[in-house]
Amino acid sequence: MFGLKHKDIFQIMHDRRSIRSFLDKPISKEVLDKILEAGFRAPFAAQLCSVVYTRDKEKAKSLSIGVYSTAPVFLVFFVDFVRLEKIMKARGYENTQDDMMSLWLGIQDVSLVVENVTLAAEAMGLGSVLLGATPMRARKISELFGVPDRVFPVVGMCIGYPDESDETEIRPRFPLKYNAFEDQYSNHSSEDIQECMKAMDEGYLAQGYYIKKRIKVPLLEGEEDGIGFDRYSWSEHISRKFRRRGESNPLFGILKKQGFVFDE
Ligand SMILES: Cc1cc2nc3c(=O)[nH]c(=O)nc-3n(C[C@H](O)[C@H](O)[C@H](O)COP(=O)(O)O)c2cc1C
Structure with missing residues (x-):
């Protein structure tokens, strides 16, 4: 059916x-x-x-x-x-x-x-x-x-x-042990973080994700991009995305214009 x-x-x-x-x-x-x-x-x-x-x-x-x-x-x-x-x-x-x-x-x-x-x-x-x-x-x-x-x-x-002719691979994830904890949150050690990065970066590099798309988050003015597509992968991409801070949070302004009210 x-x-x-x-x-x-x-x-x-x-x-x-x-x-x-x-x-x-x-x-x-x-x-x-x-x-x-x-x-x-x-x-x-x-x-x-x-x-x-x-x-x-x-x-x-x-x-x-x-x-x-x-x-x-x-x-x-x-x-x-x-x-x-x-x-x-x-x-x-x-x-x-x-x-x-x-x-x-x-x-x-x-x-x-x-x-x-x-x-x-x-x-x-x-x-x-x-x-x-x-x-x-x-x-x-x-x-x-x-x-x-x-x-x-x-x-x-x-x-x-x-x-289906546009083959899309299944993307990697952090290993479960770094996502799910019993009883106590695990404050990730630097080795854990390396493992998380490795799982994602090696996975995306093996799939040629960024090189195929030829996408990189641009650096700020004056910064030199020493990371070629052979090394540019998920952890670099997401870090570049999240470190960009605009002048203000535009969402608040957009929400207020759409009739939402927030207590200060
Ligand atoms: C809230 C949210 C927003 C997203 N926005 C976009 C987007 O604007 N364009 C896009 O191509 N993919 C977008 N995605 C898809 C993610 O890139 C994708 O889920 C992620 O890379 C993991 O890949 P997978 O869904 O194939 O496992 C978005 C996913 C989520 C959950």
Whole structure:
């Protein structure tokens, strides 16, 4: 049914990788609804997640958030306070909780739905990739999809049938012993950190990930880049990404413009 792969749930989780190239094959409403129904079966704090999707590639591309051009469907997952506040109003209440607290719960709700959708899509023979720049384009997304204030985009997703000719490897992860601890958090030693870096860096180098994409996070002005693509790998990439500090946190400003209020 629906091209189901009949894979074991563990196999689905372990085989999953982000897909960035898709076949020119539409996703039927039936399949999409089945995936989304499964998505919204995720555990929830307050059902604070909504999704808007489009099959209009031009619309999706106009958001400038790196939507992959072959994706037949693009989805945006939102934290939705409006629906909850309408329910509260119907019961004669007003939402006076600090929006930071509510957002925290909302992002948890959205994350769980997103992961369920990712896995349900895999189970149906589809692939997906998330787009992290989505919140930065909140205003444009609101205009494009008629989204009111207090409904905020958390993440975007391209979804479709994978173009298997574009082979994508399964990316490495930190070894489990550096992620999961029984009873006591382990403050990683420098040897542990070396092991974490080794697992990721050797894995990405073996796959030729950055050299194939020819992407590097640029250094700051005046800094010399002594790391060639033969050595440029995940730990360098993520460190360069995270050390960049803008003038301020743009998200706060964007959230405030979208009707959110934070206690100081
Ligand atoms: C919140 C989030 C945002 C992401 N944003 C992007 C993105 O903008 N573009 C992209 O190509 N991949 C994006 N990804 C996919 C990650 O690059 C990918 O999950 C990671 O490299 C691990 O690879 P895998 O999913 O194939 O295991 C994002 C993933 C997450 C969880």
